[in-house]
Amino acid sequence: MAGMDAAQQTPLPVGYRVLANHDISHQLAQRPDIAAALGGTPAQWHVRDVADGNLNSVFLVEGPNGGVCVKQSLPWVRVAKDDWPLSVERAFFESAYMQRTEPFALGLAPRLLHFDASLRMIVMERLRPHTILRQALIAGVQHPLAARAVAEFAASTLFHTSDIANPFERKADDVALFCKNHALQRITVDLVFIDPYTHNTRNRYVSPHLNAWARALREDGALKSAVARHRNNYLSKPQALLHGDLHSGSVMVTQDDTRVIDGEFAWVGPIGFDTGNFIGNLLLSWFAKASHRTDAQKRDAYRDWIAQQVQDFWQHFHDRFLAHWQGWRGPSDGYPASHFDPDADTTELRALKAEYLEDVWADTLAFAAIEMVRRCIGFAQVADFSSIQDPALRARVQAPALALARDMLVNPHHYRTVQTLLRSLTRHDLLRPDSTLPHQDELSHA
Amino acid sequence: MAGMDAAQQTPLPVGYRVLANHDISHQLAQRPDIAAALGGTPAQWHVRDVADGNLNSVFLVEGPNGGVCVKQSLPWVRVAKDDWPLSVERAFFESAYMQRTEPFALGLAPRLLHFDASLRMIVMERLRPHTILRQALIAGVQHPLAARAVAEFAASTLFHTSDIANPFERKADDVALFCKNHALQRITVDLVFIDPYTHNTRNRYVSPHLNAWARALREDGALKSAVARHRNNYLSKPQALLHGDLHSGSVMVTQDDTRVIDGEFAWVGPIGFDTGNFIGNLLLSWFAKASHRTDAQKRDAYRDWIAQQVQDFWQHFHDRFLAHWQGWRGPSDGYPASHFDPDADTTELRALKAEYLEDVWADTLAFAAIEMVRRCIGFAQVADFSSIQDPALRARVQAPALALARDMLVNPHHYRTVQTLLRSLTRHDLLRPDSTLPHQDELSHA
Numbered sequence: 001m002a003g004m005d006a007a008q009q010t011p012l013p014v015g016y017r018v019l020a021n022h023d024i025s026h027q028l029a030q031r032p033d034i035a036a037a038l039g040g041t042p043a044q045w046h047v048r049d050v051a052d053g054n055l056n057s058v059f060l061v062e063g064p065n066g067g068v069c070v071k072q073s074l075p076w077v078r079v080a081k082d083d084w085p086l087s088v089e090r091a092f093f094e095s096a097y098m099q100r101t102e103p104f105a106l107g108l109a110p111r112l113l114h115f116d117a118s119l120r121m122i123v124m125e126r127l128r129p130h131t132i133l134r135q136a137l138i139a140g141v142q143h144p145l146a147a148r149a150v151a152e153f154a155a156s157t158l159f160h161t162s163d164i165a166n167p168f169e170r171k172a173d174d175v176a177l178f179c180k181n182h183a184l185q186r187i188t189v190d191l192v193f194i195d196p197y198t199h200n201t202r203n204r205y206v207s208p209h210l211n212a213w214a215r216a217l218r219e220d221g222a223l224k225s226a227v228a229r230h231r232n233n234y235l236s237k238p239q240a241l242l243h244g245d246l247h248s249g250s251v252m253v254t255q256d257d258t259r260v261i262d263g264e265f266a267w268v269g270p271i272g273f274d275t276g277n278f279i280g281n282l283l284l285s286w287f288a289k290a291s292h293r294t295d296a297q298k299r300d301a302y303r304d305w306i307a308q309q310v311q312d313f314w315q316h317f318h319d320r321f322l323a324h325w326q327g328w329r330g331p332s333d334g335y336p337a338s339h340f341d342p343d344a345d346t347t348e349l350r351a352l353k354a355e356y357l358e359d360v361w362a363d364t365l366a367f368a369a370i371e372m373v374r375r376c377i378g379f380a381q382v383a384d385f386s387s388i389q390d391p392a393l394r395a396r397v398q399a400p401a402l403a404l405a406r407d408m409l410v411n412p413h414h415y416r417t418v419q420t421l422l423r424s425l426t427r428h429d430l431l432r433p434d435s436t437l438p439h440q441d442e443l444s445h446a
Numbered sequence: 447m448a449g450m451d452a453a454q455q456t457p458l459p460v461g462y463r464v465l466a467n468h469d470i471s472h473q474l475a476q477r478p479d480i481a482a483a484l485g486g487t488p489a490q491w492h493v494r495d496v497a498d499g500n501l502n503s504v505f506l507v508e509g510p511n512g513g514v515c516v517k518q519s520l521p522w523v524r525v526a527k528d529d530w531p532l533s534v535e536r537a538f539f540e541s542a543y544m545q546r547t548e549p550f551a552l553g554l555a556p557r558l559l560h561f562d563a564s565l566r567m568i569v570m571e572r573l574r575p576h577t578i579l580r581q582a583l584i585a586g587v588q589h590p591l592a593a594r595a596v597a598e599f600a601a602s603t604l605f606h607t608s609d610i611a612n613p614f615e616r617k618a619d620d621v622a623l624f625c626k627n628h629a630l631q632r633i634t635v636d637l638v639f640i641d642p643y644t645h646n647t648r649n650r651y652v653s654p655h656l657n658a659w660a661r662a663l664r665e666d667g668a669l670k671s672a673v674a675r676h677r678n679n680y681l682s683k684p685q686a687l688l689h690g691d692l693h694s695g696s697v698m699v700t701q702d703d704t705r706v707i708d709g710e711f712a713w714v715g716p717i718g719f720d721t722g723n724f725i726g727n728l729l730l731s732w733f734a735k736a737s738h739r740t741d742a743q744k745r746d747a748y749r750d751w752i753a754q755q756v757q758d759f760w761q762h763f764h765d766r767f768l769a770h771w772q773g774w775r776g777p778s779d780g781y782p783a784s785h786f787d788p789d790a791d792t793t794e795l796r797a798l799k800a801e802y803l804e805d806v807w808a809d810t811l812a813f814a815a816i817e818m819v820r821r822c823i824g825f826a827q828v829a830d831f832s833s834i835q836d837p838a839l840r841a842r843v844q845a846p847a848l849a850l851a852r853d854m855l856v857n858p859h860h861y862r863t864v865q866t867l868l869r870s871l872t873r874h875d876l877l878r879p880d881s882t883l884p885h886q887d888e889l890s891h892a
Contacts (some may be wrong), residue, residue: 169632172625172628175622176625179618179622179625189614198785221792228798231779232780235617235779238682333640333677334681338643346667352674
C-alpha cells in the first residue's frame with residue numbers, strides 16, 4: 001500500500017505519544033485559557049472517548065463551566081491498526097485549514113482553541129447537542145437548515161481562497177502548504193480515484209452480489225477515461241482551498257445550528273470536489289432509503305426531502321458564490337478590476353461568471369459520481385448502506401446508485417443542471433415500476 | 447508596483463553583496479572543482495561582464511583549461527535600478543529548475559556546477575561559441591536543429607515532471623517549491639497577463655502609432671475574457687514544471703548544438719505556456735522581418751524558414767511527448783497502469799492522449815498570442831522589433847502581429863492546428879497585396 005510506505009518514512013514528532021483518556025485533563029490543565037473555559041479543577045473534568053472514525057482519537061471534555069473537544073492524530077488507520085500506519089501530520093493540516101478558513105466560515109465550523117504540534121492534538125469548541133448529519137439522515141430526521149448552511153460555508157470558504165479573491169501570492173502560499181498533505185492525499189488518490197476501478201484487496205463491496213458491477217467498472221474504458229479526467233483535475237486544478245472530505249459525516253447539526261468539521265483532507269483543488277462530495281453523499285442517502293420497506297409514505301416523503309436538499313444545496317451554493325463575487329472589491333489576479341470593472345455589470349463579466357459556475361457544476365457532477373462509486377465499491381463504506389443488515393438488500397439499493405453514477409460520468413450532457421440530475425433519480429429508483437435498472441439481470445451474471 | 451512592494455519586504459540573504467568583475471575570480475578560487483576546470487591560477491583567469499538582460503549580472507570566465515559562466519541575481523531590475531527593487535530569490539529557483547530538469551534535459555541545457563545560496567550566484571557550464579537564437583533570427587542566420595532541439599527539451603522536461611510520469615507526491619513537492627517563486631511570477635502575472643490590457647505607465651508601445659491598438663485591446667471585452675481564462679489557467683493548472691520564459695532569447699545555439707538557459711521564471715503551470723512562448727516569439731520574428739525592405743527574395747525565404755520552424759517545433763514536441771508517454775512504465779497517478787495498461791494500445795488511452803495534446807495545443811495558441819501582445823504593447827519589448835529604428839515602420843510590422851494575436855485569442859476555432867495557424871500568416875502579412883489588415887485605417891484613428 002502506498003499510504004503505508006509513505007507513513008513508514010515519516011517520523012513521529014519529538015514528544016509525540018498516543019494520549020489515553022486519563023492523559024487528557026493533564027494536557028488541558030497546562031493551557032490557562034482552556035482550563036478557565038472548562039472551570040473548576042482538572043479533577044472535576046469528565047473525559048469521554050467518542051471516536052467513531054478510522055483515523056483519530058476524539059475526546060469530549062466537560063467541566064463545570066463548559067466543554068471542549070480534543071482530537072489527536074493516531075499513527076495508524078484504526079480499523080487496521082499496525083497493518084496500516086499513517087503519518088500524524090494530518091492534525092497539522094486540519095488546524096491549518098481551520099485557521100485559514102476561520103475568517104470566511106461564518107460561524108459554521110467549530111472554533112480552533114489550540115494546536116499542540118508535538119502531540120498533533122487539536123483542542124476545539126465542543127458542539128452540543130449536535131449530531132452527525134449522516135446519522136440524522138439514516139434516522140430519517142429533517143434538519144431544514146443544514147444543506148443551505150453547508151452551501152453557505154462552501155461558497156464563502158471556497159470563494160475567498162480562490163484566484164478570484166486573492167493576489168496570486170496568497171493562493172500560492174496555500175498551495176505550497178497544503179501540497180505537503182501527502183499522507184491523506186494518498187488516501188484520496190488511491191481510495192477515491194484508483195482502487196474502485198481495479199482488483200484491490202482494500203475494496204469491500206457486497207460479494208458476490210455486486211461482483212458484476214465491480215467487474216463492469218473495471219472493464220469500462222469510457223468510465224475510467226472520465227475518472228482519469230477528473231483525477232487529473234483533482235491533482236492539477238487548484239481553484240480554491242478544499243475541505244477535501246465534505247460528506248454528511250463531516251457535518252454536525254442541530255435544528256438551528258450547522259457546523260463543518262474534520263478538515264484534515266484539506267487540499268487546494270477543484271471547487272466541485274467539495275460540492276460534489278456533499279451532493280454525492282446526499283444521493284447515496286436517497287438510494288439507501290429504498291431499503292426501508294415499512295411506512296412507504298413516510299419513507300417517500302423523506303426521500304423527496306433529501307432530493308430537495310440536493311437542489312437547495314446547489315442553488316444556494318451557486319447564488320452565494322456569485323454574491324461573494326459580485327461584492328468583491330479586494331485584490332484579484334484572476335479577474336483584476338483593471339480588466340473587469342466590478343461596478344460595471346458587463347456582458348463579458350457576467351458570461352465569465354456563468355462559465356465559471358458551469359464548470360464548477362460539471363466538476364460537481366463528476367466528483368459526486370466518483371464519490372458514489374467509491375462508497376459502494378471501495379474501502380471506506382458509508383453507514384447509510386452498512387447499516388442495512390441484509391447484504392442482498394444492501395446490494396440491491398447500491399446497484400441503482402452505481403448505475404446513476406456511471407451515467408453521470410459517461411454521459412454528463414444528460415445532467416447539465418441539478419434539476420435534470422434530480423429528475424434522473426426516478427429512472428434509477430429501485431422502488432418504482434418504471435425503473436429501467438439492469439440490477440437483477442446484471443446481478444445474475446455475478 | 448506590486449513587484450516593488452513584494453521585493454521591499456524580502457530581505458537579502460546574509461552575506462549577499464553585488465559581485466563586481468574583480469570579485470569573481472576570488473569566489474571561484476574557493477571551489478577546487480571549478481578552479482581545476484579553469485586551470486592555472488586565478489590571476490590567469492579572464493573575467494568578462496556579458497549581461498544583456500534586465501535582471502542579473504552575467505560573467506564569462508576563461509582559464510587555461512576551460513571556462514565557466516557566473517550568474518548572480520541583482521536586487522533590482524537593471525533598467526530601472528533603484529526604481530524597481532526585485533528579490534534575489536530567483537537564482538535559487540533557477541538552480542532548482544536546473545537540478546530538477548537535469549535528468550530529462552538530454553544535454554540541451556548548460557550543466558549546473560555550483561549554487562552559492564548567500565550570494566545567489568550560479569556557476570554553470572560556459573557555452574562557446576553559442577549565440578542567442580533571437581540574435582541569429584534577427585541576423586537572418588538559419589540554425590536548422592534549434593527548433594527541434596527546443597521541442598525535444600520541452601517534451602522531455604514537461605512530460606517527466608507531469609502527473610503522467612510521477613506519483614502525485616513528487617509533483618506536489620515541485621508545486622510547493624516553485625509556488626514560492628513569488629517575485630518573478632508577479633512579473634509574469636503583471637507584465638504578461640495584466641498590464642498590456644490596461645493603462646499602465648510600464649507599457650512601452652510605439653506612440654502615437656499604436657495608440658489605437660492599445661486602446662482597442664483595453665476596450666475589447668471578448669479579448670480580455672480569453673486572456674482571463676488563460677491567466678487563470680496559468681495560475682491554476684499545474685500540469686508540469688515550466689521553464690516559464692522559453693522564448694528565443696532563452697536559447698543558445700550553434701549549427702550543431704542547442705541549449706536552453708535562464709529558467710528563473712520556473713513555475714508549475716500549463717504546458718502550453720512554454721510551447722506557446724516559443725511559438726509566439728518565432729511568429730514575432732516572422733512579423734518583424736517585414737521591415738526588411740532590401741533583398742526581398744532572401745527575406746521571403748527566411749520568413750518561410752521561420753514558419754517552417756514553428757511547424758517543426760510543434761510537430762516534434764507533439765511526437766516526442768507522445769513517444770515519452772508511450773514508453774512510460776514508471777509510476778503515474780494521472781494515468782495509472784492499473785487503469786490503463788500501457789502495453790495495450792486501447793482506443794480509450796489513445797483518445798485520452800489525443801485529448802491531452804489537443805488541450806496543450808489550445809493553450810499553446812492562446813499563450814503564444816498573449817506573448818505576442820505583451821511584446822508589442824507591454825514593458826519588455828523584444829529586439830526583433832526594437833532593432834527597427836524607424837518607429838512608424840516598427841508599428842507597421844507590429845500591427846499585423848497584434849491583429850493575428852487578437853484573432854488567435856478571440857477565435858481559437860480558426861486555428862485548430864499549427865498548419866491553419868501558419869496559413870493565417872498570409873492574411874496578416876503586411877507585405878502581401880491581399881492582406882486584410884486594418885493597420886493603416888486603424889492607425890489613423892490614433
